[in-house]
Structures are given as structure tokens and as C-alpha cells.
Amino acid sequence: MNSLYFTFIKRTLPLKQLAMLFILSAFAVTAGIKLYNGISKDVKVIDNGKPIVVKTMGVSVEEALERLDISIRPDDYISMPLGANLDNDALNVINIKRAVPVNIMIDGQLREVWSYKDTVEEVIEENGITLDSLDRCEGLTASSQVSADMVISVVRVSEEITAEKVDIPYTVVEKPNKTMNDGDTKVIIDGENGVREKYYKITYEDGKPVDRLFVNEDVVKAPVDQVVEYGTVMNFRNSRGDLVRYSNVLDMRATAYTSSFEDTGKYPDHPAFGITYTGMRAREGVIAVDPKIIPLGTKLYVEIPGPAADYGFAIAGDIGSAIKGKNIDLYFDTTSQVSRWGRRNVVVYILNEQSDGRWKDNVEPCK
Numbered sequence: 001m002n003s004l005y006f007t008f009i010k011r012t013l014p015l016k017q018l019a020m021l022f023i024l025s026a027f028a029v030t031a032g033i034k035l036y037n038g039i040s041k042d043v044k045v046i047d048n049g050k051p052i053v054v055k056t057m058g059v060s061v062e063e064a065l066e067r068l069d070i071s072i073r074p075d076d077y078i079s080m081p082l083g084a085n086l087d088n089d090a091l092n093v094i095n096i097k098r099a100v101p102v103n104i105m106i107d108g109q110l111r112e113v114w115s116y117k118d119t120v121e122e123v124i125e126e127n128g129i130t131l132d133s134l135d136r137c138e139g140l141t142a143s144s145q146v147s148a149d150m151v152i153s154v155v156r157v158s159e160e161i162t163a164e165k166v167d168i169p170y171t172v173v174e175k176p177n178k179t180m181n182d183g184d185t186k187v188i189i190d191g192e193n194g195v196r197e198k199y200y201k202i203t204y205e206d207g208k209p210v211d212r213l214f215v216n217e218d219v220v221k222a223p224v225d226q227v228v229e230y231g232t233v234m235n236f237r238n239s240r241g242d243l244v245r246y247s248n249v250l251d252m253r254a255t256a257y258t259s260s261f262e263d264t265g266k267y268p269d270h271p272a273f274g275i276t277y278t279g280m281r282a283r284e285g286v287i288a289v290d291p292k293i294i295p296l297g298t299k300l301y302v303e304i305p306g307p308a309a310d311y312g313f314a315i316a317g318d319i320g321s322a323i324k325g326k327n328i329d330l331y332f333d334t335t336s337q338v339s340r341w342g343r344r345n346v347v348v349y350i351l352n353e354q355s356d357g358r359w360k361d362n363v364e365p366c367k
Contacts, residue, residue: 041086045070047096060085061094075099075114100148104129107156108206120144120152134158158204161215168194170223180231181245191226194219233352238310242358244301246349250293252326254302254311256341257288258334276318285362288318288329299351299359302330304344304366311346311365313358332365341366 040055043064058064062082065072072078079095086092099114102123115123121142124131134157137144170191180186197218203211235245257263259274259282266273274282278296287302294300294316302311311330320329328348332338 106154177229189227192224194223195221245352
């Protein structure tokens, strides 16, 4: 086809005219190329890291991208405004970063957003979310890279110091009281529990407590000891209901005597008849003792083991030549009583209160 065309030209045009036509055609092509180069722009588009270098007749960024069939979504990043004019004299570099879908779970709500940001921290800031110093993202760090469809779970973390009051039990201090009966007690000072405050740091995640750490403690009120006195005086009640308080107890053998001549060697007309070694008149309630065992003047209680009635309260007011060691002699008014008594085992209690005068009331002992 081309060879026929040129053959036709050669036959119909003179040689000079043919040469002129070739010159004009070459000039037109060259001028067209120069004109294109003069009004076209150099553009480098970097779309999500992929570079494209082109020349375009478009005037603006938007026109250049349309000629390249590149669309921009609202959430995408573009380094130049779409309406900006392209520079005729320099390389126009257009950076595009594509936004990806990201799910943010925060405060019990799910936010579905699009973001072109690189890190979790940037996405959080971009969406107006403020994280406190203890808040964290589950399984992620601030510098974790963002990927499509990733889930950022924000955990709200808070701490508080709480105080718990705990009783400090008071101590019971027992003190002996030498005037009280054994078995009796008396509260002298009432005890009071103290108060200790224990401080704990409670950590909450999304409003729920997840950790409890002991911090320290402080005694806000010291306990008050309870002071209790307890009796040390040994005691018992006899068959008559009398309280016998004693400081010592002796197991002894007892005989009996009267003021008769057979027992004392004195007749009723003797000036010392019926007078004991201590000068007191012999009577029921007075007994003879060995002063080495029981000092004269000691107040006593004589108990007869078994069902028999006790001799009762007495005073060590006499001695006897046969009364040695743990032997005593009990005074009775009649010889028949002495005969019935014979010799018996007794328990002698040294009374705690030596001012006790109940021996004087001892009449008809053993009844």
C-alpha cells in the first residue's frame, strides 16, 4: 500500500515539490513533539509503595490520576491536594497510602474505622481516643503495625488505694490477788480492741477488679490490755455453808482432852485450873499444838474426813507434853466427849485471815 502511494506521488508531483513535502512533514512532527514536551508534565505516583512514572497532559493532580485510572477513597492519604496544579518544570511526586479497615473495641463499644496510619498509637490518636498512662491495648504495643481487619482492644486500667480496718485483739493480763478466793476473778480494766488499717492497691481493668496488692499497714488505735485479777486464797465451804479461807493445810492426828485432873493434873480448886498455857481459859474451840509446827495463837479450822461433823474453827491456845509434831489435842467440855473422840485423823487448815474470830463461836463442836 505504501509503495503504491509513493509511486503515485512520484508520478504526480515534481521532484522539488516532493522534497518540500518531506521537509514540511518532518518539521511538523518535530514541532508536535516539542509542543507535547512543552505542555506535558512529569508525574511519579507512588501508590501504596508501588511507583508509576508517566507524562500527562492533565493540569491538576486529580486529572493526572483520572488519566491513570487511579481512584482515591476519602480515608486514603494523598501527599498533594487533588485540586493542586501540576508543575511543568519539575517531577511531580504523588504519594498515596491506602486506608485499611480497623476494628477498635473500647469502653464496651466496637468502632469500625478506616485508617492509613502505620501504628496502633497513630490510629488511636487519629480517632480522638485518649489513653491514660495505665491503659493498654490487648496483645499489642503502641508501635505495633496496623494491618487490614485488625482488632485493637483498648483495656482501661485504673488503680486505687483502699483501706481495710482490722481489729487488733486486746491481751488479757492476769494478776494474782492475795485477798480474793481461789477461783474468783475480777476485771480491773476493761480490754479494748485496737484498730489496724491495711492498705491495698486495687487494679481495675474495664471497671472490674483484677488484682489486689498489699501495700502497708498502720495502727490507728492501739489495743488496751484487759487486766483481770484472780484470787489465790484457797478456800472451801463446810457443811454449815461457812466459807473457810486458808493459806496452808496439814494432815494431822488428833486426840481430845478436858480440864479434868486426869488430863491436866489440876483440881477445880487449883488457881490454874482450866487455864491454858497461853493464859486463856480452856473452852471448846481451843486446841493444844506443837508450837514448832503450829505457832500459838494461830487461827485454824479442823476438818474430820468422812461423814462426821467437823470440829470447826479453833485457835492454837495450849500445849501438851504428849503433843509433838503433827499431833494436836482438841478441847471438849465433857469427859464423855473425849472418850467418844479417841484418836482420829484430821485435816487442819491454817486460816488465811488470822483476825478471824469465829473460833469464839464454836460451841458443841462435832455436832
